[in-house]
Amino acid sequence: MQQTMARYFAVRKLTEDLARPLSDADATIQSMPDASPAKWHLAHTTWFFETFILRDHVAGYQHYREEWPFLFNSYYEAEGARMARAARGMLSRPTLADILDYRAAVDAAMERAIGQLSPDVLAMVELGCQHEQQHQELLLTDILHAFSMNPLECAVWAQKDAQHHATAVPHNWLDGRQGLVDIGADTTGSADFAFDCEGPRHTTFLHPHQLADRKVTNGEWLAFMADGGYDDPRLWLSDGWAWRQAQGIEAPLYWADSADGWTSFTLSGRQTINPAAPVCHVSFFEADAFATWAGARLPTEAEWEAAAALHDSTQGNLLDGPGNIRPDPTNTGPAFFGDAWEWTGSAYRPYPGFRAAEGAIGEYNGKFMSGQFVLRGGSCATPRGHTRATYRNFFYPHHRWQFMGLRLARDTA
DSSP, rough: HHHHHHHHHHHHHHHHHHHHTTOOOOOOOOOOOOOOOOHHHHHHHHHHIIIIIIISSSSSOOOOOHHHHHHHOOOGGGGGGOOGGGGGGGOOOOOOHHHHOOOOOHHHHHHHHGGOHHHHHHHHHHHHHHHHHHHHHHHHHHHHHHHTTTTTTSSSSSSSSSOOOOOOOOEEEEEOEEEEEEEEEOSSSSSOOGGGGGGOOEEEOOOOOEEEESBBBBBHOOOOOOOTTTTTTGGSSSHHHHHHHHTTOOSSSEEOOOOOOOEETTEEEEEEOTTTTBBOOHHHHHHHHHHHHHOOOOOHHHHHHHHHHHHOOOSSSOOTTTTTTOOOOOOOOOOOOOOOEEEEEEEEEOTTTTOOSSSSSGGGGGGOSSOOOESSSSTTSSSSSSTTTTTEEEOTTTOOOOEEEEEOOEEOO
């Protein structure tokens, strides 16, 4: 019980620490329909615990505010009507202070309830913590997008030290595993946490292939741009080329050219591009076009997982706390975790034998298994300890406001 509550309060504290620099106005704005206001993230993660733990498993619990579930339910049809996602930025009330009071009240109720929760419900508390860690990354990426829309280009956190512009080293090719391999998480009684979409564990076949030993860098992306990569339709998927033309895409999100060279807007304000750092904020369409230009391809998620399983998922440039959100060079060898999520060429579809859970919680992942692609590995905004080799992130192919990058693969037979 004590371990569960320590875990719970550590996760809850980090969310509030990340939001601490924000004013009420900062926390209220919604810069695009795909993003959510910061205070909505703070409230929704609280609603999750209030609904699925306190309401469902603590006798006599009453909602903090009876009308708030309508405001802070995300997509759970089983939980009834909810505010349209694109309208979340209209919530000038409740205020940020009101939301923080809500968090404190639910935290106090959780602390009182912990001793009466069954092992199955304690497992749900862990799901809630994992869910909040997902929203910690979303909170940061949504803040970044909102601040990027302000012409003042304000920093959320001051950069603590000068950016280190290391010299990028050529990538090497690593032989991937081949033949029959087992991938996916054991979701049937394993003590290790995994989301339902990570399993069941199953056997798949890998053809001979190699993976690059590092992510694609900004310097390599600049070479792609200089060679006309954004202007050559032969490199692009048809949908990607249509998207690139319609949106006028000419560089990764947040990049801008100037007399002094290319820069990128970050949570520490606008910074000079580091050629050795992993490229970030690129869509699946861009990643696929780059891979084609490079004479390679994106790895499948099975290829990526088989290689990454040999590495420590707690190591790498991951989120430890406020102010350390920056993709840094990773030139010391294979780094499968951190810096930027890696697009794979795999569609987000269920594994063989997948079954969604009963009830509202079954809506968590399964109903999104259409039209999206899998990313692997975590980013500089992913809380340390949250990602693992089996973790399947997923987004639509045009999305790029998350910390999204890529690693190359190639066939060898």
